Amino acid sequence: MIKKYYLLSPGPTPIPDRVLSVAAEPIIHHRTAEFSKIFMEVTEGLKYVFQTKEDVYILASSGTGAMETAVINTLSPGDKVITINGGKFGERWGNICRAFGLDTKEVIIPWGEDYSPEKLADEIKKNPGVRAVFTTLSETSTGAIFDIKGFGEVVSETDAILVVDGISGLGATPCPMDEWKIDVMVTGSQKSFMIPPGLAYIAFSPKAWKFVESSRLPKFYYDIKKYRKNLEKQTTPWTPAISLIIQQNKALDLIKNMGLENLLKHHVLLGEATRTGVKAIGLELLAKKPGNILTAIKTPASIDGNKLVKTMQNKYMAYISNAQDPHKGEFFRIAHLGYMGGFDIVTALSALEMTLLDLGYSQFQPGASVAAAEKILREGWS
Numbered sequence: 001m002i003k004k005y006y007l008l009s010p011g012p013t014p015i016p017d018r019v020l021s022v023a024a025e026p027i028i029h030h031r032t033a034e035f036s037k038i039f040m041e042v043t044e045g046l047k048y049v050f051q052t053k054e055d056v057y058i059l060a061s062s063g064t065g066a067m068e069t070a071v072i073n074t075l076s077p078g079d080k081v082i083t084i085n086g087g088k089f090g091e092r093w094g095n096i097c098r099a100f101g102l103d104t105k106e107v108i109i110p111w112g113e114d115y116s117p118e119k120l121a122d123e124i125k126k127n128p129g130v131r132a133v134f135t136t137l138s139e140t141s142t143g144a145i146f147d148i149k150g151f152g153e154v155v156s157e158t159d160a161i162l163v164v165d166g167i168s169g170l171g172a173t174p175c176p177m178d179e180w181k182i183d184v185m186v187t188g189s190q191k192s193f194m195i196p197p198g199l200a201y202i203a204f205s206p207k208a209w210k211f212v213e214s215s216r217l218p219k220f221y222y223d224i225k226k227y228r229k230n231l232e233k234q235t236t237p238w239t240p241a242i243s244l245i246i247q248q249n250k251a252l253d254l255i256k257n258m259g260l261e262n263l264l265k266h267h268v269l270l271g272e273a274t275r276t277g278v279k280a281i282g283l284e285l286l287a288k289k290p291g292n293i294l295t296a297i298k299t300p301a302s303i304d305g306n307k308l309v310k311t312m313q314n315k316y317m318a319y320i321s322n323a324q325d326p327h328k329g330e331f332f333r334i335a336h337l338g339y340m341g342g343f344d345i346v347t348a349l350s351a352l353e354m355t356l357l358d359l360g361y362s363q364f365q366p367g368a369s370v371a372a373a374e375k376i377l378r379e380g381w382s
Contacts, residue, residue, distance in 0.1 A: 003317045008335055010335040020247075036235060045253075048256060051177055052185070052203050058199060060238065061200045062197055065222065070184045075215055075217055078102070078103055084120070086136065089136055111142045112144055135165070140294065142286055152182055155183075171192030181205075196244065196247070271292030271336055274334055279372075283298065294337060295336070303356070308355055312352065320334050
């Protein structure tokens, strides 16, 4: 039997054929007018997705490189910061801040739980002199989204800046940088931007640029002042990832042609179909406030969660993601992000049902998840 590979993870995500194909074209030199034109088109396209009038800077790194860039360019040794840790990537903010000697107040919340703007306001009051608040739009390890608009309202009333990890969320759920008073936004290429891993993007508000001017943390490759100076010359301070930037230009064309509003609606439809499908077979969601980026689903008590993920991957070639440590096996994650469509959801749910049956879990009507998702999709495709 021929088995087809289905990529259903929250990163990397599937890539459109038109985007893949441009990587096969002959490479061009990066210090040329030809590349500068493409580079500036990508920069402008990123501003469209960020929904900002500020410049967006392109880094040759994963999203974590942009997270480090956000920290080292805005702060100085000993500065007090708050990091919101609701999962593996919120935890990463704390790890980066501590690595650079910052006075880090880490707010730890249970995986999948929400954190309100009111709680953040109280935390800031308890920590006078806080210079920055680090949080996550979509916590990729749990599927939860946070109230970034509310956080922006709270932090904008203080002397601190709000720094947001939008790596999996930007382009898949609403998060207008300027309107929501976000001071530093970071994201990565391998999620809703629909190209391979390897690029990260970052933008700074005018308030954040004042922090940049006074920052005394060590920096070289990620010195954002170098990027700003070179952007004026329509280039980068270091050798850019040429082919990835060309691919991003093509993918941004697809996004702009579809329209950001329609892209966000598309993710809402896929998220609703997935959640409705898993609930139809009696499974429980992890996140109290789930987003439309991925769905985290609790593993039934009678099932080995690690075996569930491996069976879906190895037998049915449906590459979903396990939970991350320390919760591996307790839940699993099905993404509906970027270049995915309704039939990817149908495939994921069908593979999930067959896997559950293979593992001896039969407390549902076979086909129920698919039927429930199909109903949502048919109505959404009207």
